[in-house]
Structure formats: C-alpha cells, structure tokens
Amino acid sequence: MSEDEKGANVRSASGKRYASMRAHDGGELNAGAAGNAGDAGDGANESASADYERAEEPAGAEANANSRRVKQPMDVSRRSLLVGAGGTAALLCLGALRYAGHNPLVRPPGGQDEERLVSACIRCERCYEACPQHVIVPAHIEDGLLGMRTPALGFDAAWCDFCAKGNGGVPLCVEVCPTEALMLPEGAAAESTVLGLAVIDEAQCLAYRDTGCRYCYDACVDAGYNAIELSDEGANPHPRVIADKCVGCGACESVCVSLTTGSIASGATERAVVVRPLETLREEAWS
Numbered sequence: 001m002s003e004d005e006k007g008a009n010v011r012s013a014s015g016k017r018y019a020s021m022r023a024h025d026g027g028e029l030n031a032g033a034a035g036n037a038g039d040a041g042d043g044a045n046e047s048a049s050a051d052y053e054r055a056e057e058p059a060g061a062e063a064n065a066n067s068r069r070v071k072q073p074m075d076v077s078r079r080s081l082l083v084g085a086g087g088t089a090a091l092l093c094l095g096a097l098r099y100a101g102h103n104p105l106v107r108p109p110g111g112q113d114e115e116r117l118v119s120a121c122i123r124c125e126r127c128y129e130a131c132p133q134h135v136i137v138p139a140h141i142e143d144g145l146l147g148m149r150t151p152a153l154g155f156d157a158a159w160c161d162f163c164a165k166g167n168g169g170v171p172l173c174v175e176v177c178p179t180e181a182l183m184l185p186e187g188a189a190a191e192s193t194v195l196g197l198a199v200i201d202e203a204q205c206l207a208y209r210d211t212g213c214r215y216c217y218d219a220c221v222d223a224g225y226n227a228i229e230l231s232d233e234g235a236n237p238h239p240r241v242i243a244d245k246c247v248g249c250g251a252c253e254s255v256c257v258s259l260t261t262g263s264i265a266s267g268a269t270e271r272a273v274v275v276r277p278l279e280t281l282r283e284e285a286w287s
C-alpha cells in the first residue's frame with residue numbers, strides 16, 4: 001500500500017471515528033480532534049486518532065457518569081423544591097392559624113351579638129362614615145381572619161355617646177347598616193346598651209402614684225354616667241369603676257394620659273384605663 005493510500009485509510013478511519021464520537025457524545029466531545037482529522041497530515045491524523053482513542057473509552061464511561069451526575073442534582077433539586085414547597089405551605093398554614101384566632105373587640109351599639117355581626121357584616125364601611133364621633137375603626141387581621149374589617153370601637157381619641165348629640169340618641173351606625181349586622185335588640189334603648197366595661201390597671205394608673213390625676217373620673221361625669229368613684233384618700237384619691245354603672249362608652253379611656261405621662265417607662269403598652277369587651281370579661285370569669 002502506498003503512502004498516499006495509507007494516509008487516505010487513516011483519514012477515513014479517523015473520519016468514521018469522529019462521526020461515531022459525535023453521535024455518541026451529542027456532537028460536543030473533542031471538536032478539535034475533528035478538525036485535525038479532516039485537515040492535517042498523517043502525523044496529525046494519527047495524533048487525533050490517538051487522542052480520540054484515549055478519549056473514547058473514558059468518554060463513554062465519563063458520559064455515563066456525567067449523565068448520572070447530571071441526573072442526581074436534578075433529583076435532589078426536585079426533592080428540595082418539593083420539601084421547600086411543603087415547608088412553605090406549612091409555614092403559610094401556621095401563619096394563617098396565627099390569624100385564625102378570634103380576639104374579642106368592643107363593638108358599636110347593636111354589634112354585641114358577635115356571631116351575627118361577623119356573619120352579616122359586608123364590610124361596606126357605612127357605619128364608619130356615619131359615626132359623628134369617628135370612633136369606629138376596622139378590625140385588623142391580628143384580631144382574627146373572619147372578623148377582619150368588621151367595625152370595632154377605638155377609644156384612642158374619641159368615645160361613643162350613642163349619637164346623643166349627633167342624632168338625638170339614635171345610633172347612626174345602626175341606622176345606616178344595610179344588613180342588620182348592627183341591630184339593637186327589640187325594645188332596647190341605645191343608652192342602656194352595654195358595650196364593655198372599663199378596667200383600671202392600678203399598677204399603671206397615675207392616680208395610684210398619688211399624682212392627683214382624675215381625668216377619667218371627670219370624663220365619666222361629663223358623659224353622664226358617674227360610673228367612676230374616687231376613694232377618699234385626701235388630696236390624691238384613687239379612681240374605681242362601678243361596674244353596674246359603666247356602659248363601656250370609652251370616654252375615660254379616650255382622655256387617660258398615663259401612656260404620655262410616664263407609664264411607658266414602667267412597661268405599659270396600653271392606657272391605665274381600658275374598656276374591655278364583655279366577651280373577654282366573661283372568658284376571664286370562667287377561667
């Protein structure tokens with residue numbers, strides 16, 4: 001066989017191997033060797049073939065290993081995704097559970113039947129808008145998912161006078177409610193409706209530090225209830241709520257200055273006098 005024939009055979013063999021190699025490895029492996037095989041002389045072809053010979057065996061094994069290696073991370077990755085998704089779902093459920101609870105609230109007049117209020121209220125906000133005292137606030141998600149955005153009373157800066165001034169004592173919130181979510185019991189008068197009960201925290205009350213504070217007492221007198229009495233202790237009397245007289249109007253809470261005048265320093269997070277929902281008081285009485 002002539003030298004030319006030998007070279008042609010080697011080229012032909014190398015070309016076949018290259019074709020086989022591309023087919024086997026998806027066209028990726030040893031592209032440099034392909035160029036060599038097609039264009040270079042015998043030495044180069046021999047070298048390319050030798051390269052390929054060395055590469056072929058390991059390449060097959062390596063390709064399998066690669067396919068395993070490629071596969072494994074995908075499996076782990078999928079598993080991780082599933083575990084992650086499961087964990088996220090569990091956390092969401094736990095988060096939802098946190099808000100699923102029911103936090104008793106002081107409700108506007110006619111909203112004392114909690115079950116009816118929550119199920120009948122369509123969150124139309126008409127009661128908020130109608131309230132001349134601007135004392136109605138929406139319940140937050142922290143108060144319970146089911147009751148979110150139902151009307152509650154916030155006594156930060158206002159109190160409920162049962163619309164004595166705004167509508168002759170007929171609660172406007174009840175009047176405008178389209179679904180009877182707010183509805184006074186038949187025959188009940190607004191002013192005899194009990195919204196809650198004021199409770200004084202003596203540890204936070206400034207009067208119990210003998211400061212002479214009596215804002216809550218004065219507010220209750222002005223509201224016409226006289227539901228707070230002062231102990232006869234000289235110049236620094238201490239206020240006490242007369243439960244039978246308190247209607248939970250919030251006048252006392254709305255003027256309490258304890259948070260702005262010192263009790264934050266002693267760890268207080270709310271005012272020294274706060275109107276508690278009747279539901280809370282019932283639960284405490286049973287526990």
Ligand code: SF4
Binds near residue numbers: 131132135159160171
């Ligand atoms: S009774 Fe009147 S003042 Fe009281 S919450 Fe209703 S609208 Fe407001």
Ligand code: SF4
Binds near residue numbers: 123125
């Ligand atoms: S007016 Fe009635 S239905 Fe509308 S937000 Fe107030 S309580 Fe709910």
Ligand code: SF4
Binds near residue numbers: 219
């Ligand atoms: S909530 Fe009770 S104690 Fe406070 S001002 Fe109203 S009636 Fe008086």
